Amino acid sequence: MIVDNRITEYLHSLETSRGELLDTIEKKAIEDGVPIIRSETAALLRSLTAALRPENILEIGTAVGYSALQMCQVMPENCHITTIEKYEKRIPEAKENFRKAGEESRITFLEGDADMWLKELKGKQFDLVFMDAAKGQYIHWLPDVVRLLAPGGVLMSDNVLQEGELIESHYLVERRNRTIYKRMREYLYELKHHPQLMTSIIPLGDGVSLSVKEEA
Ligand code: SAH
Ligand code: MG
Numbered sequence: 001m002i003v004d005n006r007i008t009e010y011l012h013s014l015e016t017s018r019g020e021l022l023d024t025i026e027k028k029a030i031e032d033g034v035p036i037i038r039s040e041t042a043a044l045l046r047s048l049t050a051a052l053r054p055e056n057i058l059e060i061g062t063a064v065g066y067s068a069l070q071m072c073q074v075m076p077e078n079c080h081i082t083t084i085e086k087y088e089k090r091i092p093e094a095k096e097n098f099r100k101a102g103e104e105s106r107i108t109f110l111e112g113d114a115d116m117w118l119k120e121l122k123g124k125q126f127d128l129v130f131m132d133a134a135k136g137q138y139i140h141w142l143p144d145v146v147r148l149l150a151p152g153g154v155l156m157s158d159n160v161l162q163e164g165e166l167i168e169s170h171y172l173v174e175r176r177n178r179t180i181y182k183r184m185r186e187y188l189y190e191l192k193h194h195p196q197l198m199t200s201i202i203p204l205g206d207g208v209s210l211s212v213k214e215e216a
Contacts, residue, residue: 002164002203011040018073025066025097034090036066037132041158041205045130048210050074052154054127059083060114060141061133065094065101071130072103082108082126084117084133118144125150131157136180139187146196149213155197160188161207 001008017023029036037045049057049071055078059068062085071081085091091111098107110117114133118141127150131138138157145155160166162184165173173181191199191211199211 002161002207003205008040015039015043018070021097021101022066022069022073025064025069029064029066034063034066036063037070037158038205041208042067042070044202044204044208045156046070046074048154048156049128052128054079054153056124056126056150057081057128057130058121058124058126058145058148059130059132060118060145061085061131062090062094062109063087064090065097065107067130067132068094068107069097069101069103072101072106080106080108082110082121082124084110084112084114086111086113114141118148121148124148125153127153129153129155131155132159135159135162136183139183139190142187142190142194146194146213151213151215153213155209155211155213157187157191157209157211159206160184160201160209161203163206166207 026036045067053076057071057075057079059081062068062083068081068083085094095109098104098109126148129145129149131145149155162181165177165181166184170178188201188209191197191209196214197211199209202208202210
């Protein structure tokens with residue numbers, strides 16, 4: 001936990017419904033243990049999407065399509081989302097949710113590993129990238145993501161503070177979490193020192209970072 005529980009509860013109490021479909025998807029995802037975006041982080045993603053008015057969005061980690069559909073609700077009419085998911089169990093559910101939302105034409109769903117798809121996406125530029133998949137891979141995907149970001153584009157990364165574990169001494173981190181811990185610290189260091197990125201790290205939800213790519 002990064003943010004005081006009472007503050008989080010209060011923030012959650014202020015959130016309003018995003019419609020029956022998203023409410024149903026959210027409820028089911030929580031029941032099924034799908035790690036969808038937290039409501040306070042979703043609010044930031046929505047505000048950012050509305051403010052940027054992007055034409056092309058890339059999402060790494062679709063899960064069942066919840067965050068993609070959150071963006072669809074606030075992005076411009078002509079905006080397009082490309083989203084990547086590799087977990088076979090979640091793919092049909094995400095497709096079904098995109099269909100139910102009537103958003104199939106505005107979403108390109110790439111099934112398979114982001115390792116492969118990020119290399120395949122050549123000559124494309126995205127105004128907004130939402131990184132929300134395997135935390136230990138963010139550092140490896142960063143060069144491709146920077147290449148894919150349009151000048152002035154924004155990279156939003158979720159779960160970057162690892163429930164607050166990131167500030168603990170290496171020795172206090174459970175062995176199985178150490179690789180992610182090390183890689184996430186490298187990732188945040190890289191985001192803050194990258195010559196083409198200007199980054200702000202926000203202790204909201206599970207930790208979010210916003211990186212703006214320099215203009216040309
Ligand atoms: N953005 C979603 C939640 C994503 S959860 C939402 O807020 O609604 C993270 C997802 O990333 C999981 O479904 C997991 O299967 C997927 N994932 C993890 N590693 C991946 C990889 N290497 N390639 C593609 N998807 C990956
Ligand atoms: Mg997440």
